Amino acid sequence: MALNADTIAALAERLEACQLEVRDTHKITDDFPEMDFQDAYAVQAELLRRKLARGRKLAGLKAGLTSFAKMKQMGVTSPVFGFMTDDYLVPHGGEVTTAELIHPKVEPEIAFVLKKALTGPGCHIGAVLEATEFVLPGIEVIDSRYRDFKFDLKSVIADNTSAARFVVGGQPLRPSGIDLRTVGIVMEKNGEPVAFGAGAAVVGHPATAIAMLANQLGARGESIPAGTLILSGGITEAVSVAAGDHVALHVQGMGSTSLRFV
Ligand code: OOG
Ligand code: MG
Numbered sequence: 455m456a457l458n459a460d461t462i463a464a465l466a467e468r469l470e471a472c473q474l475e476v477r478d479t480h481k482i483t484d485d486f487p488e489m490d491f492q493d494a495y496a497v498q499a500e501l502l503r504r505k506l507a508r509g510r511k512l513a514g515l516k517a518g519l520t521s522f523a524k525m526k527q528m529g530v531t532s533p534v535f536g537f538m539t540d541d542y543l544v545p546h547g548g549e550v551t552t553a554e555l556i557h558p559k560v561e562p563e564i565a566f567v568l569k570k571a572l573t574g575p576g577c578h579i580g581a582v583l584e585a586t587e588f589v590l591p592g593i594e595v596i597d598s599r600y601r602d603f604k605f606d607l608k609s610v611i612a613d614n615t616s617a618a619r620f621v622v623g624g625q626p627l628r629p630s631g632i633d634l635r636t637v638g639i640v641m642e643k644n645g646e647p648v649a650f651g652a653g654a655a656v657v658g659h660p661a662t663a664i665a666m667l668a669n670q671l672g673a674r675g676e677s678i679p680a681g682t683l684i685l686s687g688g689i690t691e692a693v694s695v696a697a698g699d700h701v702a703l704h705v706q707g708m709g710s711t712s713l714r715f716v
Contacts, residue, residue: 572678586629591705627708
């Protein structure tokens, strides 16, 4: 680690203030170019600690930048991991208040819900599928706290991987009967298809993204508990949204979920 505890706390406070006050900031590596990945995850952990101290509950985990489309869109080269708290959860078909967000975008994702804990290192697709109760459609709303969504990997990790809101719904499916690589998705904005893809866009197989998360937590001596909901990462580039937009995600064999921006 290159940063001390006071700096990490101050960075978490700065990023959270941006989120709560709906304003952007320059990326934190501009101020602390020496920071490393451990520092970045320490800022994220401090953000979570602050939210839990205010009574928020952990609602799920997420992998991000797991597809080449997303990596290319954001100009980075490897996945990142973050968390969602209960206040990020939008009910199936529910509303997102756009005035609470800086510059929201939506991403089509496949959500996993675990029936067993997952522990790395050494976690692989097989272990993930065996530990998964079901998969279902999920739309993630991301809202980078950085100006114009411009960041590097360390900055976006510290900013909890732009997490802001999410909805899951549709028809949960056991992962055993389906090939998640060839599962097709269509995301519509205001009834127009705006993004198409298949599960394989996410590191070859969405379960691999979950295994990567288990392995990264395993390196810190943590595991993913049974019952955890995990978003496996955007299958396509993220799509900008504004008040008045309705977004629906259809996933082959898993029905649909949707939300509305007001
Ligand atoms: C970072 C978060 C990316 C995903 O699914 O790829 C992400 C960002 O693009 O702002 O959640
Ligand atoms: Mg995402």
